[in-house]
Amino acid sequence: MLEEFFQRYFIDPIRYNTGYNVVNTLTYAIILGVATLFVYRVLNRLGIKYDNAFFRALIPYMVFGAFTRALTDAGVYPRTYLTVSPGIYFLVFVITFSALLVTHRLFEDWRRVFLWFGWGLVAVDLAALLARGDVDFNWAVLKYFLPALAVAELAVYALSKKLSLVRENSYLFYVHFYDATTTFVGVDFMNYWEQHVLPRFLMALTGTAAVMYPLKFTVLYVALWLMRELEREGEDKELLDFVRMVIFILGFAPGTRNLLRMLMGV
Known part of the structure; x- marks a missing residue:
């Protein structure tokens, strides 16, 4: 069993x-x-x-x-x-x-x-x-990725002007919107599919991988808000900074893998 x-x-x-x-x-x-x-x-x-x-x-x-x-x-x-x-x-x-x-x-x-x-x-x-020597690069990916990334990162910049939590952790929002952009471009324009459970469900529900942006923002904002409250209550700041680094890795590594995979046409 x-x-x-x-x-x-x-x-x-x-x-x-x-x-x-x-x-x-x-x-x-x-x-x-x-x-x-x-x-x-x-x-x-x-x-x-x-x-x-x-x-x-x-x-x-x-x-x-x-x-x-x-x-x-x-x-x-x-x-x-x-x-x-x-x-x-x-x-x-x-x-x-x-x-x-x-x-x-x-x-x-x-x-x-x-x-x-x-x-x-x-x-x-x-x-x-x-x-x-036999990997054919698909540079056409960039015509979708670069404009979408620019819009996504401008959105983070605008949010950082309004929300202090975004401003204090802007690098995390930038990197996770980068990851979201690779998913959005891959699924909506390059015929890839999403492997993770919740994003896959939400994409099926909404019909677009653009749902990754509000999903990423919500999860990240809630996590960072909780961490800020823990820090105010005296929790180890260095530990919480280390957790932030792990959060960065969870955005940067999958996003970079997605982008490289699309560029290599696989």
Whole structure:
């Protein structure tokens, strides 16, 4: 019974690429929450502070994860449980966390070494793409993406003038509207489909992936409002900033993977 349950809700969706369901979505959300707290506590014990320099050093690893996932869709890398979602998140986490621990232990200027190791991983992905040589880029995607992105980001800018919570966390709204734009363009103009449960339901209900914008805004606004209230009540500000970084990753990585996938025509 348990084996059948696991097969139905966790293995088959990956094997047959049928998208997420309620069960695995909630499970992965819980795992993400636990992993976030675990990593934060480990970093604290090691004396690694989350700051702007640390955040910048993580960016190439975000690009690496998105690029690797897109290359899997393009057939450059084999499709396995570790090269598609959610396994790709585990793979990138293990690589990133291992690189962080090793560089922190061995190098005095570890942030610089950690940063350039991350860009080295991106370079490996780029080399794999160039070596393949048979990926046809679909630059026509940009004629839909760029205007839609401009409108979306202008909307965030306008909202930041009216709402203090948006203004204080504008980078999160910008990146999640970027992610929403890749979904909107992919589904409405490029014949892609949405894998996540709630967005898929809302798209079927409204007939357009533009519903991602109000959905993203609502979820993000509520989450950030709750975090602000917790901060006012004395909760650990550094932990909440670390959670904001995770929220950024959840917008930037999928959005970049979507854009790269569309550009590669897969």
